[in-house]
Amino acid sequence: MMIGLYDIRNNRGVGHAGADVDPNHMDATVVLYQSKWLVAELVRLLHT
Structure with missing residues (x-):
């Protein structure tokens, strides 16, 4: 999970072909939910 976050941070906006996809919104959504999951873990x- 952390490798994916690091990859998005370093390669933001890379790999999205076509104008139908807004990479900034999609990347921000992925980063948000991955970060929430990591903090919860x-x-x-x-705290067990």
């Missing part, structure tokens, strides 16, 4: 692991 850290809380779960550290």
Whole structure:
């Protein structure tokens, strides 16, 4: 998960072919939900 976040951060806007896709919105959505999941996992692991 962290590798994916790092990849999006470094290659933002890369790999989206065509004008039908807004890479900024899609990348921001993926980053948001991956970050939420990572924080939830850290809380779960550290507070058991």
